[in-house]
Amino acid sequence: MESKFNARYLAIRYGFLALLAGLLIFFSIFANGFAGPRSAVFIFQSVAITGILALGVTCTLVVDGFDLSIGSVATSSLMLSAYMLVILEQNAFVAVVVCLIMGAFVGFLNGILIVRMKVPDLLATLGMMFLLIGLQRVPTEGRSISTGMRLPSGEVAEGVFSTSFLWIGRHRFDFFLEKLIPVSVLIFLGVAFLVWLFLELTRHGRLMYAIGSNERAASLAGTNVNFYKILAYMISGVTASIGGILLSARLGRGDIASGNNLLLDSVAAALIGFAVLGAAKPNALGTAIGALFVGVLLQGLTMMNAPYYTQDFVKGGVLVIALVFTFALTARSHK
Amino acid sequence: MKKITCKIRKIEKSFGSNKVLKSIDLDLEAGKVAVLMGANGAGKSTLVKILCGVHQADSGSIELFDQAFKPQKPVDAFKEGVVTVHQSINDGVVPDLDVASNLMLDRLTEKEFGLFINQKVLKINAKAIAETMGISINVETPVSELGVADRQLIAIARAMARKPKVLILDEPTSSLSSAEADQLFTVLEKLRKMNVAILYISHRMSDIRRIADNIITMRDGKISGQFSEKPLDYEAAVTAMIGHKMTEVDVETVSKGEIILEFKNVKLEPESSNINLTINKNEVVAITGLLGSGKSQLASILYGISKPSQGSIFLNGKRLENTSPQEAIKDGIHMSPKDRASNAIFQSFNIESNLTVPFTKNYSWLSFLRFKLLAEVAKTKIKDIGIVCQSEFDNIETLSGGNQQKVIVGRWLLQSCKLLILDEPFQGVDIKARRDIGKYIRESAGERATLVFVSELDEALEIADRVLVMHEKSFVGEHQNKNIDLEKILIEISGQVSTNSKNWNANGI
Known part of the structure; x- marks a missing residue:
């Protein structure tokens, strides 16, 4: 192997972070109002939900799986929390717990489909995705849920989004400035920290990476492959339901049309994460930075008056560049 | 008269600052088999890759029939008639296609072949190729249904199709x-008569004895010896390859301890004969036999992956009932599986992580990995087995095959066990690493029973106190490794001994 500190090594390891720094400097100079704490928090807030989902996908990518159902788990969680609060008139705590259990259960089902029924991961979670998209529309006959809505039975729903539930989505903590940091941002950072801790510092994380690298060898080394695979999908399901709860608490109603972009955005963030620090593998830190990267870019462009319809194009561009970083550069350096 | 097909002169190649080939001169004669020997890392693969167009030489020349030959990519090489069959079997076949399409694959890529495939012509041509190779497989069988050996033959037959x-x-x-190797050698004989120049890379002495017209040895990127005078001096060749004289490794057989493992009337298959067998503490037992003789099946039964047809196995007097590797490890059975690339190596992991995978629990606190301890443990093991590396954080892929194998064997010696099983621990391992591993296994054998499954007799004799021979799912011979009767073992391995007895007992002699 060549010297560790040659140009390609530096490019692979720090190229993407340098690009991020460059963007920050560029927008700070040219986009009026970009540099500043409020703008920074806004970026964090805009990527919080996507980022949380992306961290879940990262766990499934680590075991060489894939979870296509996260977007629909999140929207199901959104609808389920609204249903619990508005129609069943439960309190915020019950609504949150029920949503988390639903996420874990869907993840468990995905896991069982994959390890026991041997359905390929993409197909199993694709099926689950369709199932949930359909299921979440059934109880309300396809309508959004809000206080005062007329139920299929003819009654009027009297429950409300309690203030404690809305607090999750709308409260901002004081941090030097008054009302600066929203709850969702703290939850995003918290989930990122926990997933990082789990994947990088615990033996369970290492065994999950082992499964992703060589499943057979992991099994012959005494690893309970099925357990860890199911666990990965359950983590993914739970993080997706957290995302859904945050979305619901932010919107304050069970909006049937929300969360369309969640799946693709979060998968993109997780894949962009491969390029951070030249990891070339799914990792929590990379995923969080990947999500932020997209947020910075969109925020900056918006402030420079780029039209909204260019957003997906920009995201796609970032993803392709990140993938080139990951695969072309690292693959060549291994030769 | 000598007819030189391929003349290699002063080939040099470096990767970065690492000089891999240093002024290689080599002639390949038409109709001769040149065996190329060399330890892992000697430069064999690089030389081959230059010949087949994967790499380009930094300097020097290659002539093919007195014409300059400079392949820029693999296609160039085989259009000129230089054809390579790689070690990794699945590089040579497309599993989803049938045998006929596989054999004709290279024709399909040619423009002259036309747009549409004439299945009839394809099959006739494929059959012709299969016949010259003596392959008796139906050409309509999908390759995915074939075993490893058949795939290998097809990969080789595909190379033949390129003339x-x-x-x-x-x-x-x-x-x-x-038997399959015999088939290959028959084909090589034919090719020899057709004046093809053959470069044959192998570690197997038995193959080399059988096929070599001349032997070329490489060491440290240089040709360290060429032997063409008959009879070939194999010992000198091995000496030239490893740099010092190959001494017969003398095994000091040891006195054995209590019984660790006991087979009682075990049958691998309903029709096979009963196995009664005891393995003791402190001894290393090698089980040898051909591919398919039941060695791997026995290993997988002990490791909880499969079950015997009948009978029971006892470990320290307790009946073995494990149903997964996980449970086997808990019972104190460790197994290093064969074929490390697909069964043991974690490519994206470093040496430390590869070593410690099965025992992360022992090196963590409340599930949190204790990184300092892991590094220490890895360092100690690297020193003990002599793994050649920069540090314990090197990626496993940067190591040579022999050193990778040391990591895999070392993995199972991190924690003590009652029974250590090594399935083909010397596969794709150079002689130096093989000696290191063998020595370490014997040194550490005191507190456990050790079972080694090998198909090479030399390897068995190097490591074992006792050698058992398997043939067709049954045991057919037992030998103490002292003044061993080689001829008798070879007869047993090849199955020329009567196996009428319905019972077979080996409880040490």
Whole structure:
């Protein structure tokens, strides 16, 4: 192997972070109002939900799986929390717990489909995705849920989004400035920290990476492959339901049309994460930075008056560049 | 009269600052089999890759029939008639296609072949190729349904379809049984008569004895010896390859301890004969036999992956009832599986992580990995087995095959066990690493029973106190490793001994 500190090594390891720094400097100079704490928090807030989902996908990518159902788990969680609060008139705590259990259960089902029924991961979670998209529309006959809505039975729903539930989505903590940091941002950072801790510092994380690298060898080394695979999908399901709860608490109603972009955005963030620090593998830190990267870019462009319809194009561009970083550069350096 | 097909002169190649080939001069004669020997890392693969167009030489020249030959990519090489069969079997076949399409694959890529495939013509041509190779498989069978050995033969047959002038075979017999290897050698005989120059890379002495017209040895990127005078001096060749004289490794057989493992009337298959067998503490027992003789099946039964047809196995007097590797490890059975690339190596992990995978629990606190302890443990093991590396954080892929194998064997010696099983621990391992591993296994054998499954007799004799021979799912011989009767073992391995007895007992002699 060549010297560790040659140009390609530096490019692979720090190229993407340098690009991020460059963007920050560029927008700070040219986009009026970009540099500043409020703008920074806004970026964090805009990527919080996507980022949380992306961290879940990262766990499934680590075991060489894939979870296509996260977007629909999140929207199901959104609808389920609204249903619990508005129609069943439960309190915020019950609504949150029920949503988390639903996420874990869907993840468990995905896991069982994959390890026991041997359905390929993409197909199993694709099926689950369709199932949930359909299921979440059934109880309300396809309508959004809000206080005062007329139920299929003819009654009027009297429950409300309690203030404690809305607090999750709308409260901002004081941090030097008054009302600066929203709850969702703290939850995003918290989930990122926990997933990082789990994947990088615990033996369970290492065994999950082992499964992703060589499943057979992991099994012959005494690893309970099925357990860890199911666990990965359950983590993914739970993080997706957290995302859904945050979305619901932010919107304050069970909006049937929300969360369309969640799946693709979060998968993109997780894949962009491969390029951070030249990891070339799914990792929590990379995923969080990947999500932020997209947020910075969109925020900056918006402030420079780029039209909204260019957003997906920009995201796609970032993803392709990140993938080139990951695969072309690292693959060549291994030769 | 000598007819030189391929003349290699002063080939040099470096990767970065690492000089891999240093002024290689080599002639390949038409109709001769040149065996290329060398320890892992000697430069064999790089030389082959230059010949087949994967790498380009930094300087020097290659002539093919007195014409300059400078392949820029693999396609160039085989259009000129230099054809290579690589060691990794699945590089040579497309599993989803049938045998006929596989055999004709290279024709399909040619423009002259036309747009549409004439299935009839395809099959006729494929059959013709299969016949010259003596392959009796139906050409309509999908390759995915074939075993490893058949795939290998097809990969080789595919190379034949290209009508090679120079044929390079990289360890072609490493996954073949002797009957299948025989088939290959028959084909090589034919090619020899057709004046093809053959470069044959192998570690197997038995193959080399059988096929070599001349032997070329490489060491440290240089040709360290060429032997062409008959009879070939094999010992000198091995000496030239490893740099010091190959001494017969003398095994000091040891006195054995209490019984660790006991087989009582075990049958691998309903029709096979009963196995009664005891393995003791402190002894190393090698089980040898051909591919398919039941060695791997026995290993997988002990490791909880499969079950015997009948009978029971006892470990320290307790009946073995494990149903997964996980449970087997808990019972104190450790197994290093064969074929490390697909069964043992974690490519994206470093040496430390590869070593410690099965025992992360022992090196963590409340599930949190204790990184300092892990590094220490890895360092100690690296020193003990002599793994050549920069540090314990090197990626496993940067190591040579022999050193990778040391990591895999070392993995199972991190924690003590009652029974250590090593399935083909010397597969694709150079002689130096093989000696290191063998020595370490014997040194550490005191507190456990050790079972080693090998198909090479030399390897068994190097490591074992006792050698057992398997044939067709049954045991057919037992030998103490002292003044051993080689001829008798060879007869037993090849199955020329009567196995009428319905019972077989080996409880040490």
